[in-house]
Amino acid sequence: MTYCVAMRLASGMVFLADSRTNAGVDHIATFRKLHRFCQPGERMLALMGSGNLATTQSVLSLLRTRLGNDAPNLFNQDSMFHIAELIGATVREVINRDGGNEQSAVDFGCKFIIGGQIKGQDMELLLVYPEGNFIQATTDTPYFQIGEIKYGKPIIDRVITYNTSLEHAMKCALLSMDSTIRSNISVGMPLDLLAYRRDSFTEGEYHDIGESHVGYQHLREAWAHGLRQTLNNLGELEF
């Protein structure tokens, strides 16, 4: 499984992905799921995928290979909308290629979150479905999740609004991931964290967070401590 979350906020965007893939419980491996495509000063794109690993890797390879071509690619599309269309078309291309054998019970599906900003335009965050269609984050619904999304959703629902600061949102994303990792063994370390500041058109602030990452450990411990304190201080239940 996988857990990826991305937020589009007033001050910028946050992307967080785990790196565990598994087929059953005994084919476990580490694959990075957060990929950046940046033309400094021009455009920054971050792409995260969940679902069938063969499909997501093929889609990524095709997107990367075509960057140098004249054909439609991530660097020559003129809007985030057209970039999402391109990713959707590439997903369909791979699934049509691999999924033709109807006797197979394999699910070739995958989902992608694509976020970024093109010079002169607003930041956008989109979720591309296995069918290749997509939806767009808004100020009302400023975040998307893919993969094993349920364990980490409550904290985001309680905390994140469009006006949440980037620093706050990074912590919230990491705590959402921590809750997921604690409750589901198919989501695991290391993590890829990316914060992009609005109108910066850089690769953004990227962090590779492994098991021994001191800042992440401190955050988890402080959160666990704070939760216990909060629970202890709730007072008597009034019936």
Place this chain on the structure above:
Amino acid sequence: MTYCVAMRLASGMVFLADSRTNAGVDHIATFRKLHRFCQPGERMLALMGSGNLATTQSVLSLLRTRLGNDAPNLFNQDSMFHIAELIGATVREVINRDGGNEQSAVDFGCKFIIGGQIKGQDMELLLVYPEGNFIQATTDTPYFQIGEIKYGKPIIDRVITYNTSLEHAMKCALLSMDSTIRSNISVGMPLDLLAYRRDSFTEGEYHDIGESHVGYQHLREAWAHGLRQTLNNLGELEF
């Protein structure tokens, strides 16, 4: 959908159930899912069901009807193990009766949590599967959930151990329910909360918690406030 959680702790047991059932998004109704079977001074049983409503209601009706018979019933079985066997057999009986038509795509399955205590024996908590087999809670894994379990699992995983107090566990169960209700519209109020103290052999402390329940509102507000405070006080992320 449904969310039910039960805990077997050193000092007693906690049972909590929502009351929403739905088929799709437009057949929404309120049905109670927590049922008590008590012989004061002799035995206390609490049963919660999730899954196909026709199946769970039939199982309950059969269990209730047979209480007055000489046939095996919830009051004449001599252990919690045999009570779980009886519930499992009744689940199989109903599913075999209704599920015979193989052309139907309906899922007739259901799950039950049964907990309680019989005079002279320890409290037990068991989870009965649609196939009629079952597992038993232990001091290492002192809780079971059925229905829409994921949203409310992280807080329980963080807080509940076998030695958690009953009062604390009731709050934790309610907060787990609150997280679930916020993130999933198929789980809804009112709630049935039951706390049973070890060796009391009474019906236990029962609370019907509706939308306007002041104690529940205060708990939710205090928790939301505490979470925000904790997040605000986490300090800078160290990278």
